[in-house]
Amino acid sequence: xxxxxxxxxxxxxxxxxxxxxxxxxxxxxxxxxxxxxxxxxxxxxxxxxxxxxxxxxxxxxxxxxxxxxxxxxxxxxxxxxxxxxxxxxxxxxxxxxxxxxxxxxxxxxxxxxxxxxxxxxxxxxxxxxxxxxxxxxxxxxxxxxxxxxxxxxxxxxxxxxxxxxxxxxxxxxxxxxxxxxxxxxxxxxxxxxxxxxxxxxxxxxxxxxxxxxxxxxxxxxxxxxxxxxx
Numbered sequence: 723x724x725x726x727x728x729x730x731x732x733x734x735x736x737x738x739x740x741x742x743x744x745x746x747x748x749x750x751x752x753x754x755x756x757x758x759x760x761x762x763x764x765x766x767x768x769x770x771x772x773x774x775x776x777x778x779x780x781x782x783x784x785x786x787x788x789x790x791x792x793x794x795x796x797x798x799x800x801x802x803x804x805x806x807x808x809x810x811x812x813x814x815x816x817x818x819x820x821x822x823x824x825x826x827x828x829x830x831x832x833x834x835x836x837x838x839x840x841x842x843x844x845x846x847x848x849x850x851x852x853x854x855x856x857x858x859x860x861x862x863x864x865x866x867x868x869x870x871x872x873x874x875x876x877x878x879x880x881x882x883x884x885x886x887x888x889x890x891x892x893x894x895x896x897x898x899x900x901x902x903x904x905x906x907x908x909x910x911x912x913x914x915x916x917x918x919x920x921x922x923x924x925x926x927x928x929x930x931x932x933x934x935x936x937x938x939x940x941x942x943x944x945x946x947x948x949x950x951x952x
Contacts, residue, residue, distance in 0.1 A: 811837030836862070853877050863899035 816829030839858060846855040859865045860876035869876045875887040878896075890897060897903055 809841075811835075811841065853882065861898055863897075863902065866898050867902070 811834040812831045813834055814829060814831055816827065818825065818827030839861060843855040843859045846852075846858065856869075857877045860869060866876055870890075875883070875890055878886045878889045878893075881889055894900065894903060
C-alpha cells in the first residue's frame with residue numbers, strides 16, 4: 723500500500739514538473755541578431771534582424787559622394803616679335819594655344835611685299851629712274867589695272883604707250899591681273915552675245931512688221947482696183 727502511494731506521488735510530481743516546463747517554454751521569446759554590417763567610408767550601411775518565427779527585417783542605406791575638382795590650366799604666352807628698325811618691311815606674328823595638360827606657342831617674321839615695293843619705287847624715283855619706278859609699281863595688279871584704265875599702260879620690254887599696249891595684248895598671260903582680266907573678258911563676251919541676240923530679235927521684229935505692212939498695202943490696193951468703177 724505504501725508503494726502504491728509512493729508511486730502515485732512520484733507521478734503527480736513529474737506531471738507538475740512537465741506542466742511548469744511547458745508554461746515556461748510558451749512564455750519565453752528569443753531575439754537573435756542575424757547580421758549587422760557597416761562599411762567604413764560613408765558608402766553603404768546594412769542591418770538585418772531575424773526573429774525566432776523566421777521573419778526578418780532588413781534596412782539598407784547607400785550614400786555616394788563624388789568630388790570633381792579642376793584647376794585652371796596655365797596660359798601659353800605667345801612670344802613677341804619686333805622689327806629692329808623702321809626701314810625693314812617685316813611684320814612679326816605670334817600665336818599660342820593652351821589645353822588642360824599642354825600648351826604650345828610660336829612666332830615668326832613675315833615680309834611685307836607691298837612695303838618693299840613702295841620703298842624700291844621711291845628709291846628708283848630718287849635716282850631719276852621714273853619708268854623703272856612705275857614698272858615696279860605695276861607688279862601690283864591694282865596699279866596695273868589703273869594704268870590700263872587711264873590709257874597709259876605699264877612698261878614692258880622697254881616699250882611704253884601704244885607699243886606697250888600691243889605687247890600686253892599679245893602676251894596677256896604675263897599680266898599681273900591675268901585671272902581678273904580673263905574673267906572680265908568672258909563677262910564682256912557674254913554681254914556682247916546677249917546684246918547681239920537682242921539686236922537680232924529687234925531686226926527680225928522690224929523685218930516682220932515691214933513684210934506685214936507690205937502685204938497690207940498690196941491687199942488694200944487689190945481691193946481698190948476691184949471696186950474701182952470702169
